[in-house]
Amino acid sequence: MGQAVSALVIKMQGGSGLDQGHLVWQPGDLHRFRQGGLNIVLDVNSGSIHLVDEIAWEFLGALEKEAGNMELASRALGKDYSPAEISHVVAELLQLKSEGTLFSQDDLAAHSLPAASETQVIKALCLHVAHDCNLRCRYCFAGTGPFGHDRSLMSFETGRAAIDLLLQASGQRPTCEIDFFGGEPLLNFTVVRRLVAYGKKEAARLGKTIRFTLTTNGLLLNNETNEFLNQEGMQVVLSLDGRPEVHDRHRPFPGGQGSYKPALAKIRDFVALRPGGNYYIRGTFSAHNPDFSRDVLHLAGLGFNRISVEPVVAGPKEDYALDRVEPAVLEKEYEVLAEVCLERKRQGHPINFFHFNLELLKAPCLPRRLAGCGAGNEYLAVTPAGSLYPCHQFVGQEKFLLGDVGRGVTNISLRNHFQELNVYTRRDCRSCWARFYCGGGCHANNFSHGGGLEEIYLLGCRLQKKRLECAIYLQAQELAGEPVI
Amino acid sequence: MSGKIVHIKTIVKPDLKTTLATGGCGSCQTSCQSACKTSCTVGNQVCEKK
Numbered sequence: 001m002g003q004a005v006s007a008l009v010i011k012m013q014g015g016s017g018l019d020q021g022h023l024v025w026q027p028g029d030l031h032r033f034r035q036g037g038l039n040i041v042l043d044v045n046s047g048s049i050h051l052v053d054e055i056a057w058e059f060l061g062a063l064e065k066e067a068g069n070m071e072l073a074s075r076a077l078g079k080d081y082s083p084a085e086i087s088h089v090v091a092e093l094l095q096l097k098s099e100g101t102l103f104s105q106d107d108l109a110a111h112s113l114p115a116a117s118e119t120q121v122i123k124a125l126c127l128h129v130a131h132d133c134n135l136r137c138r139y140c141f142a143g144t145g146p147f148g149h150d151r152s153l154m155s156f157e158t159g160r161a162a163i164d165l166l167l168q169a170s171g172q173r174p175t176c177e178i179d180f181f182g183g184e185p186l187l188n189f190t191v192v193r194r195l196v197a198y199g200k201k202e203a204a205r206l207g208k209t210i211r212f213t214l215t216t217n218g219l220l221l222n223n224e225t226n227e228f229l230n231q232e233g234m235q236v237v238l239s240l241d242g243r244p245e246v247h248d249r250h251r252p253f254p255g256g257q258g259s260y261k262p263a264l265a266k267i268r269d270f271v272a273l274r275p276g277g278n279y280y281i282r283g284t285f286s287a288h289n290p291d292f293s294r295d296v297l298h299l300a301g302l303g304f305n306r307i308s309v310e311p312v313v314a315g316p317k318e319d320y321a322l323d324r325v326e327p328a329v330l331e332k333e334y335e336v337l338a339e340v341c342l343e344r345k346r347q348g349h350p351i352n353f354f355h356f357n358l359e360l361l362k363a364p365c366l367p368r369r370l371a372g373c374g375a376g377n378e379y380l381a382v383t384p385a386g387s388l389y390p391c392h393q394f395v396g397q398e399k400f401l402l403g404d405v406g407r408g409v410t411n412i413s414l415r416n417h418f419q420e421l422n423v424y425t426r427r428d429c430r431s432c433w434a435r436f437y438c439g440g441g442c443h444a445n446n447f448s449h450g451g452g453l454e455e456i457y458l459l460g461c462r463l464q465k466k467r468l469e470c471a472i473y474l475q476a477q478e479l480a481g482e483p484v485i
Numbered sequence: 486m487s488g489k490i491v492h493i494k495t496i497v498k499p500d501l502k503t504t505l506a507t508g509g510c511g512s513c514q515t516s517c518q519s520a521c522k523t524s525c526t527v528g529n530q531v532c533e534k535k
Contacts, residue, residue, distance in 0.1 A: 047501035056492040365508020479496040
């Protein structure tokens with residue numbers, strides 16, 4: 001049987017000298033996983049996804065054990081499968097290899113990627129229009145609003161300077177983004193309103209478009225805000241953690257009472273104006289609700305079908321930090337959630353769970369995927385005083401101060417540092433199968449948990465990879481019976 | 486090999502590598518992974534050109 005395989009290999013390869021008898025791949029160039037009865041294989045460098053049967057699955061496993069030696073792998077399967085079956089599997093694997101959809105290599109790893117460019121392009125700003133808040137969320141990374149400094153609101157003049165900087169620094173980019181953030185941005189609604197009007201006018205004058213998003217706890221929504229947000233076509237992110245007891249534990253008013261009921265009422269009224277449309281309910285899960293799929297179901301039960309529930313950002317000493325939970329428990333919970341989403345879809349009541357949305361057809365290009373979020377480079381946060389930071393997570397950390405809206409980025413070496421971060425400059429990302437989907441993780445988490453911008457946040461990586469597996473699995477379920485795309 | 490069982494079914498074949506030459510226009514949305522606003526990976530993003 002070993003000879004039959006060798007002969008087949010030589011025939012398929014035309015007798016060439018290429019690694020005859022071996023099918024090898026680098027760790028991180030191929031990812032196999034099983035979920036919901038499917039055997040899924042991701043060819044990382046081409047982005048191709050395959051479903052394999054049991055014999056092919058076992059053969060790939062045997063190849064891994066036998067360092068790619070096809071003869072030894074075939075022998076290992078010999079007790080359970082016939083020579084003919086094994087030969088067919090080998091033939092299919094070699095065919096896919098020759099097509100470049102399996103065992104493809106990472107051509108980028110050996111290249112040096114571009115060094116930091118002298119030209120600064122900024123395409124997105126997170127405007128902290130309020131360093132104040134009407135809640136006192138216990139897990140707030142902003143120190144309940146002011147990021148460790150004074151409670152303050154951004155003036156229109158500062159916001160206008162930020163928009164001017166963005167439009168001027170965006171170069172040829174036709175579309176820019178502005179997120180209104182905080183604190184609670186609706187505490188400064190008057191300025192938000194003026195800045196949207198100004199931004200739209202200025203962008204149009206320059207032939208550009210600005211996409212606006214507003215993140216809010218919802219409590220200050222009213223007819224006026226709702227009409228404005230809808231009229232301006234703004235994306236809105238609404239904070240609601242899930243079950244009442246889960247939400248109220250971490251999201252109290254300054255007096256200590258929970259905010260679930262009033263927040264839900266306001267959010268419901270707003271979402272009713274946007275059926276099927278442009279909103280996300282945004283919840284946070286922590287060590288206090290590792291069964292967060294129940295919170296997703298709770299939100300869906302309230303009638304919301306666009307949901308994102310995400311892990312809390314926390315120092316390891318906090319009682320709500322996810323470091324206190326076994327990672328496998330959280331991974332399992334994502335799998336449970338994936339089955340929930342599958343079932344709901346089958347029933348005709350789908351849940352759009354944000355982290356399970358994986359774009360396979362209109363996916364971003366490789367250059368985009370390498371650099372991740374762009375924080376500290378193309379994406380900056382602006383404080384009420386007009387200071388620039390790499391993103392909202394770095395605000396208030398003086399060593400990460402990048403500049404100000406008047407002068408732009410002045411800390412060029414720090415900006416260059418962020419610009420040069422990508423999945424190849426991070427040692428742990430280089431050989432990770434998820435690198436082209438993840439983009440290197442969150443810079444802030446990598447710094448605070450991993451100890452440096454070039455490090456990684458291990459738990460963050462595990463959860464990211466599990467979410468990606470679930471997203472791929474859900475797409476595989478949908479595509480299993482379809483022609484290849 | 487006709488009439489044989491197919492052991493491997495390819496369901497997506499995007500050919501990511503070619504985008505190294507064709508991509509990089511920068512038009513797509515900024516992504517953020519961090520847990521404070523709706524965050525997403527580049528994998529969740531959509532190419533604006535396509």
